[in-house]
Amino acid sequence: MGNPAADPPRLSGGLRVNRSDPGLRVRLSNRAVLTFGLVFCLGGLAFMWIFTQAQTSLRCDRQSGECLLQKSGPFSARSHRIALESVRGAEVVTRRQSSGDGARTNHWAVLNAGGERHDLSSYRSTSRSEHERLVRQVNDFLDNPARQVLSLHHSAAGGAMLFLLLFPAIGLYMVFGVRTVAEVEARPSIDRLILRRRRWWQTSGREVSVPLSQISGVDVESSASRSGKKSRDTHRAVICMRSGEKVPIFNFSTSGDGAFRRAEQLREMLARTGLTALSGPARTS
Numbered sequence: 481m482g483n484p485a486a487d488p489p490r491l492s493g494g495l496r497v498n499r500s501d502p503g504l505r506v507r508l509s510n511r512a513v514l515t516f517g518l519v520f521c522l523g524g525l526a527f528m529w530i531f532t533q534a535q536t537s538l539r540c541d542r543q544s545g546e547c548l549l550q551k552s553g554p555f556s557a558r559s560h561r562i563a564l565e566s567v568r569g570a571e572v573v574t575r576r577q578s579s580g581d582g583a584r585t586n587h588w589a590v591l592n593a594g595g596e597r598h599d600l601s602s603y604r605s606t607s608r609s610e611h612e613r614l615v616r617q618v619n620d621f622l623d624n625p626a627r628q629v630l631s632l633h634h635s636a637a638g639g640a641m642l643f644l645l646l647f648p649a650i651g652l653y654m655v656f657g658v659r660t661v662a663e664v665e666a667r668p669s670i671d672r673l674i675l676r677r678r679r680w681w682q683t684s685g686r687e688v689s690v691p692l693s694q695i696s697g698v699d700v701e702s703s704a705s706r707s708g709k710k711s712r713d714t715h716r717a718v719i720c721m722r723s724g725e726k727v728p729i730f731n732f733s734t735s736g737d738g739a740f741r742r743a744e745q746l747r748e749m750l751a752r753t754g755l756t757a758l759s760g761p762a763r764t765s
């Protein structure tokens with residue numbers, strides 16, 4: 481027989497108490513949220529830079545009898561010199577396009593000169609008003625001989641800026657507002673498992689504490705969602721209690737293998753405390 485003083489007592493569920501055990505900890509993170517957040521943020525900033533480089537400027541001078549039309553993009557720049565006497569005016573061109581999602585109408589302003597059309601708008605849009613403004617400026621100049629100089633500029637950085645800022649904003653929200661880390665600490669000496677959820681940049685967060693001896697296992701919950709014709713499976717790791725309650729590691733589900741990886745990390749940690757918590761199968765490819 482062993483020495484009762486030497487043998488540490490057991491908790492219900494077969495978990496041995498080790499009063500000198502400082503506890504076991506594991507830190508779990510959601511890399512998928514970080515990845516998507518960085519893609520939205522950096523991709524949005526790159527798209528903003530490319531889109532806002534599209535610019536068009538027109539300068540007409542009655543004294544020189546010439547118009548200079550300049551167009552620039554992220555990787556190129558072009559200029560056209562046009563005789564002022566050949567300019568017949570400007571107009572808004574409308575084109576209706578059909579796609580799988582329905583019909584879409586685009587507008588843009590053009591300069592009619594010498595039998596050719598030159599784009600005045602730096603981009604096409606479903607809004608007509610901004611292109612009409614360019615047309616009015618050109619036609620007012622042509623109708624008013626007293627005006628000696630016409631100078632106008634059109635940039636994609638105008639009305640589209642708020643829309644373009646949406647993508648980096650979503651990315652920053654995902655990185656700083658959604659991405660969380662979970663710190664799980666097992667303390668066999670006091671029969672507690674402590675789960676702390678917090679933002680990755682915070683020093684403290686919400687804490688959940690459950691009896692370590694009442695844990696029956698760690699599992700992965702899966703659910704299917706349908707978007708149009710496509711089906712998408714999402715998963716989250718949960719701690720299963722003997723009472724039937726399930727404590728999620730994170731309050732949201734993700735696709736991919738992240739939840740299965742986190743569940744396996746938890747099982748390994750709990751196995752080191754003496755608790756067999758292998759209720760959930762590992763994901764197979």
